[in-house]
Amino acid sequence: MLVFFMHGVATRNVQYADSLQSLIREEFSQQQVALPLFYASFWGDVLNDVGKLWNAVHQNLQAFQSANPQVDAQAVFRYQNFRKGFFSEFVGDAFTYLNSERGIKIRKLIAEQLSDFISRNPNETELHIVSHSLGTVVLWDALFSERFHSDDPAFEI
Structure with a gap:
């Protein structure tokens, strides 16, 4: 068997x-x-290449923070670790498989x-x-x- x-x-x-x-x-x-x-x-x-996506997200947050110093970028994108894990590991896998x-x-x-x-x-x-x-x-x-x-x-x- x-x-x-x-x-x-x-x-x-x-x-x-x-x-x-x-x-x-x-x-x-x-x-x-x-x-x-x-x-x-x-x-x-x-x-395994979801790191590129999150590097882009972090760069966008840094650019947003620079353009808007009065706003806390961390507050704008709350729960980053949870989102990163959830999207990368679960939703990201599904979308990756759906890519032909x-x-x-x-x-x-x-x-x-x-x-x-x-x-x-x-x-x-x-x-x-x-x-x-x-x-x-x-x-x-x-x-x-x-x-x-x-x-x-x-x-x-």
Whole structure:
């Protein structure tokens, strides 16, 4: 049995599935069932250039502060850390995936990883895909979306 994991938004750590894999191993061991083979697909590094966006925001705030010294720029853009985390890690990931070039790159990485996992285990006939959050959207797109061109990596998946 093969188990292929697909992560969701704000995942920047390749060990994201380790705890679930441990729980599955423990449960299978208790039931004395053959342990599955795991692969944690990872594409979070495709979503790594949000720093440019926040550099631009900070430059705009500095320019605003210079032009308006009587106004506290920090008060204008309150809760910066929360906004930065929320937009960058959650909303930013979703918008990044929806960008056609980035979406293709993500689907290509997943297709390559899945193909490699299957080809390295040719005797396994059972495949389970476990996805979460944005990973589920990517999987849905790959399996059921008709909006992609025939050369899109979704068709390899």
